[in-house]
Amino acid sequence: MANVLTVKDLRVHFHDAAPDRFAVDGLNLTVAQGEIIGLVGESGSGKTVTAMSISGLLPREKAQVSGSITLDGHEIFACSDQEILDILGDELGVVFQEPMTSMDPVMRIGPQIEECLLNHRRLSKAQRRQLALEAMAQVELPEPERIYRKYPHELSGGMLQRVMIAAAIVSRPKLLLADEPTTALDVSVQAEILTLLKKLNRESGMAIMLISHDLHVVRKLCSRVAVMQRGKLVEDRPVEEIFRNPQHPYTKQLIAAIPGRDRHLF
Amino acid sequence: MKKRANVFLWAGGILSGLMLCIIILGYFWTPYDPTAMDPKAKFCAPSLNHLLGTDNFGRDIFSRVVDGAGTSFFIALCVVAIGCLAGILIGSLCGYYGGLPDLILTRVCDSITAFPAFLLALVIVTVAGPGTENIILALGILFIPSFARIVRSEFARCRELNYIKSAKLMGAGGMRIMFRHILPNTFPVLLSAVTIGFNNAVLSEASMSFLGIGIQPPYASLGSMLSDSQSFLHSAPWYALGTGGAIVLLILGFSLLSEGLQLKGQR
Numbered sequence: 001m002a003n004v005l006t007v008k009d010l011r012v013h014f015h016d017a018a019p020d021r022f023a024v025d026g027l028n029l030t031v032a033q034g035e036i037i038g039l040v041g042e043s044g045s046g047k048t049v050t051a052m053s054i055s056g057l058l059p060r061e062k063a064q065v066s067g068s069i070t071l072d073g074h075e076i077f078a079c080s081d082q083e084i085l086d087i088l089g090d091e092l093g094v095v096f097q098e099p100m101t102s103m104d105p106v107m108r109i110g111p112q113i114e115e116c117l118l119n120h121r122r123l124s125k126a127q128r129r130q131l132a133l134e135a136m137a138q139v140e141l142p143e144p145e146r147i148y149r150k151y152p153h154e155l156s157g158g159m160l161q162r163v164m165i166a167a168a169i170v171s172r173p174k175l176l177l178a179d180e181p182t183t184a185l186d187v188s189v190q191a192e193i194l195t196l197l198k199k200l201n202r203e204s205g206m207a208i209m210l211i212s213h214d215l216h217v218v219r220k221l222c223s224r225v226a227v228m229q230r231g232k233l234v235e236d237r238p239v240e241e242i243f244r245n246p247q248h249p250y251t252k253q254l255i256a257a258i259p260g261r262d263r264h265l266f
Numbered sequence: 267m268k269k270r271a272n273v274f275l276w277a278g279g280i281l282s283g284l285m286l287c288i289i290i291l292g293y294f295w296t297p298y299d300p301t302a303m304d305p306k307a308k309f310c311a312p313s314l315n316h317l318l319g320t321d322n323f324g325r326d327i328f329s330r331v332v333d334g335a336g337t338s339f340f341i342a343l344c345v346v347a348i349g350c351l352a353g354i355l356i357g358s359l360c361g362y363y364g365g366l367p368d369l370i371l372t373r374v375c376d377s378i379t380a381f382p383a384f385l386l387a388l389v390i391v392t393v394a395g396p397g398t399e400n401i402i403l404a405l406g407i408l409f410i411p412s413f414a415r416i417v418r419s420e421f422a423r424c425r426e427l428n429y430i431k432s433a434k435l436m437g438a439g440g441m442r443i444m445f446r447h448i449l450p451n452t453f454p455v456l457l458s459a460v461t462i463g464f465n466n467a468v469l470s471e472a473s474m475s476f477l478g479i480g481i482q483p484p485y486a487s488l489g490s491m492l493s494d495s496q497s498f499l500h501s502a503p504w505y506a507l508g509t510g511g512a513i514v515l516l517i518l519g520f521s522l523l524s525e526g527l528q529l530k531g532q533r
């Protein structure tokens with residue numbers, strides 16, 4: 001199967017860090033079409049920086065980046081700013097950790113979901129609205145018509161995260177980057193959102209890269225897990241293999257650290 | 267806290283609304299023609315016929331105050347419009363993109379504010395000559411830096427917010443982010459800056475006209491009328507009181523309004 005994403009020897013160094021401290025240190029990673037891959041690792045291991053590099057939004061004046069990232073045939077580091085804008089929201093969708101602060105407080109929900117369409121497609125207002133409502137129904141938001149007209153502060157965190165996902169998938173991206181999409185939500189809502197991601201992947205064949213702190217979240221969702229430690233990839237294998245037979249000591253630690261009661265989350 | 271904010275907002279709103287109604291009405295109708303002289307009615311004290319009395323030419327002072335307030339209001343409006351629009355343009359580009367242009371423009375704004383504002387307006391008017399347009403231009407330019415600075419700091423703050431980053435991740439270009447996403451979020455701050463700026467504009471115009479470098483006869487603004495009224499402080503104190511009172515009410519209304527808006531924003 002063709003790869004949507006190929007990361008080769010990615011190295012990121014922030015100018016204000018120690019000279020030998022790389023935020024991402026020689027990362028190699030591929031994501032195949034329609035695959036759900038989990039990227040796990042402790043805090044500060046470079047997961048978010050990897051995601052930011054993929055989205056081409058790493059501040060150039062703050063960090064030195066080398067290596068290559070190919071997203072659906074586009075070499076990100078060779079792209080002009082305009083070319084990156086053309087990719088963002090069209091071929092790559094991104095969902096953040098914090099739904100509450102990730103939405104424009106003075107804009108209605110509907111237009112925010114249409115943002116990607118507005119930036120990438122030439123559609124009439126009615127067509128955009130139609131697609132937005134479809135996306136909202138797909139992420140199982142109740143009464144899309146009503147929520148379409150609401151402001152972010154009128155919705156709960158779980159609903160907002162669904163809105164964020166709807167906004168990210170409305171233009172049918174090839175890859176969805178979800179950086180800890182459930183950390184800010186309570187446990188039952190977490191499970192719902194993760195189930196939703198799985199459903200979207202099954203229905204539309206969109207590849208998902210799920211970034212998470214904990215292995216148990218990715219266990220039920222992902223087919224493959226990549227484990228990062230201090231900017232390096234320490235293990236990258238099918239999920240059941242990793243759970244049955246972890247190779248790297250750090251992965252063993254991670255699995256041992258899963259609290260017993262949480263194993264039955266799903 | 268909640269109650270006080272409402273008091274400021276309500277009092278300011280009602281006062282400014284009232285002034286505004288009178289001023290707008292004054293553009294179409296005043297009790298007397300503000301320039302019509304009546305030799306038989308010089309220095310009349312306030313009465314039901316002449317609410318604020320008459321001046322040395324027998325002109326109705328109330329009509330003149332309404333007319334002058336209209337001129338002052340129009341000038342202040344234009345000045346704030348120039349300052350605000352140019353300030354938004356400069357401030358948004360500087361705040362959002364930063365870098366060298368930001369550094370240069372910020373320094374230029376700083377140096378403009380470092381000059382005594384009045385001196386600068388004086389220079390502009392002396393070079394360009396007095397007249398309504400030149401006053402508007404001179405004061406308008408002077409007002410740009412303060413708006414630019416406010417807008418700049420708001421944009422620099424918003425640039426780092428999550429929802430701006432997420433708009434970028436949806437492929438929104440710089441212009442769209444600046445004017446569709448950030449700008450509406452700066453409106454509360456901008457609104458109170460506009461009301462304060464409006465007050466300053468009324469005061470600056472009044473001071474310039476008072477000194478005789480502003481509005482020239484036969485046109486009159488509150489400032490030039492206050493200057494005229496000085497000579498008759500003893501024979502017709504109502505002239506100065508009426509004109510000065512109008513300035514005070516105009517300023518007070520907008521001060522209360524901006525105070526109320528600020529309190530509302532803090533909640």
Ligand SMILES: Nc1ncnc2c1ncn2[C@@H]1O[C@H](COP(=O)(O)OP(=O)(O)OP(=O)(O)O)[C@@H](O)[C@H]1O
Binds near residue numbers: 041044046
């Ligand atoms: N803007 C930045 N400037 C300087 N250093 C940064 C910046 N962003 C991240 N870093 C550094 O890069 C390293 C990796 O951070 P990153 O945010 O990718 O971790 P993470 O794996 O996402 O952690 P978490 O699970 O807490 O989100 C950290 O050491 C951090 O200090």
Ligand SMILES: [Mg+2]
Binds near residue numbers: 049179
């Ligand atoms: Mg992170």
